Amino acid sequence: MTKDTTVITVPSHPKYLCVVREVSAKFAKVNGLDEAAVEEIRLAIDEACSNVIKYAYRGDTDKKIIVRFRMKRNGLEVIIEDNGIKADPGVIRGRDMDEVRPGGLGVHLIRRAFDVFEFDERKEKGNRIRLFRELRR
Amino acid sequence: MTKDTTVITVPSHPKYLCVVREVSAKFAKVNGLDEAAVEEIRLAIDEACSNVIKYAYRGDTDKKIIVRFRMKRNGLEVIIEDNGIKADPGVIRGRDMDEVRPGGLGVHLIRRAFDVFEFDERKEKGNRIRLFRELRR
Amino acid sequence: MKIEISDYNGTKVFGISGDIDMNSSPELRRELLDLVVRKVPVLLVDFKGVSYIDSSGIATFVEGLKGMMPYGGRLKFFGIPQGIREIFSFSKLDRVFEIYPSIEDAFNR
Amino acid sequence: MKIEISDYNGTKVFGISGDIDMNSSPELRRELLDLVVRKVPVLLVDFKGVSYIDSSGIATFVEGLKGMMPYGGRLKFFGIPQGIREIFSFSKLDRVFEIYPSIEDAFNR
Ligand SMILES: Nc1ncnc2c1ncn2[C@@H]1O[C@H](COP(=O)(O)OP(=O)(O)O)[C@@H](O)[C@H]1O
């Protein structure tokens, strides 16, 4: 196992989002990220996992979400996997921030915390989202 | 995947114990255990994982510890696996509580939180510890 | 998350504590829309105990506000912790919601 | 975990905050034994900020106390939060350590 890798697997029930949030925050913290970064990361990973529940699993609460954290020399990598409905990365767009309506904020919060937010096209079934936050930014 | 199962894999570095603690506490909490139970469970799992680092891995910090939580109808099951040195369950004994010396407290704290604390003899390499806490006790 | 509903000089107050996330926001939505359909004129929301809010929580308040606008109802927030304040300003919703430092300010203005 | 070392009427005080666990107890051990080898007569330990302690933290204090006994040094705890207090009593170490409610009590007795 690579040093500084942590993997958490939870059911796709929203009640487990708090578990993922705590792991995200503690992982970032023990690897030296500052408090503001920790809070951004906590929220971003929650948003990404909420979207997995909503869109990949359409609300099914007994599927699997796997989140893998890895501290690299140049930054923090987070990989989120599901085996739900494939996303069309083309439609993933937050709302215009000057528009006032419920929704469309999650993607902005993910992009605020992470420099890279991409779907790994090589995954055959389900989705693999790759997030990366550079240490110097 | 079974409903209400969560798995966390961390490196055998003591800095990740806080990650395991948070997962333990949140898992117990979202599954309805009361605050006193949550705190006992948090501490017991920390103690069990500390022992894996100390005894199974002799302080090696880049091995794997896998902790699996499962909420069953009658209680909470926690399975802790390593692939380190096999334990001799016969020697696992806490100190006499009336003796004042450093150490020997961890096993007592594990038994306080869990009704079952056993090594699964079927595991070939490494150790698999099974903890079980009954809901009604 | 927990919501305590109380009364301040005749005005309804939501005292929210804990995490507002995808798991708890449906309950917040029920409580909020329950008052909105009854055309509550003013609702004060005490954020002091809120430890976390995600986009589902924010969306719920946007929905509540949109429900109150047609009849002139007012949704007023107070006691917002710094970390949560930042999410409102990041999402530019601090210009949309009425945000006050204290319950007195929220009530009087 | 963080340790702030200060002085109260000429007596050394450890103000500990955060989690004392297998990761942080080696640092606590270093700081504690550093004073013990210099035969500190009294050490006050402020637990108010301690959020967690495991058996490695407890063991560290037992070791410190055992180091102080031969020369008559005294290790005094105060401000112990309820949850942590329970671990001391569960392990029967509340009969071994000097535990006081406040820094004044710890200092004066
Ligand atoms: N994991 C995902 N799978 C599929 N579609 C997604 C995923 N994440 C986001 N999307 C799409 O991107 C849009 C914007 O997402 P987001 O900003 O989180 O807002 P919201 O979910 O509130 O609409 C969503 O409406 C959805 O169409």
Ligand SMILES: Nc1ncnc2c1ncn2[C@@H]1O[C@H](COP(=O)(O)OP(=O)(O)O)[C@@H](O)[C@H]1O
């Ligand atoms: N996972 C383990 N593998 C091997 N031996 C163990 C394990 N856990 C506990 N032990 C044994 O049981 C004894 C008591 O454990 P514990 O109560 O945690 O106290 P301590 O580790 O402070 O000695 C240890 O000294 C050790 O010999």
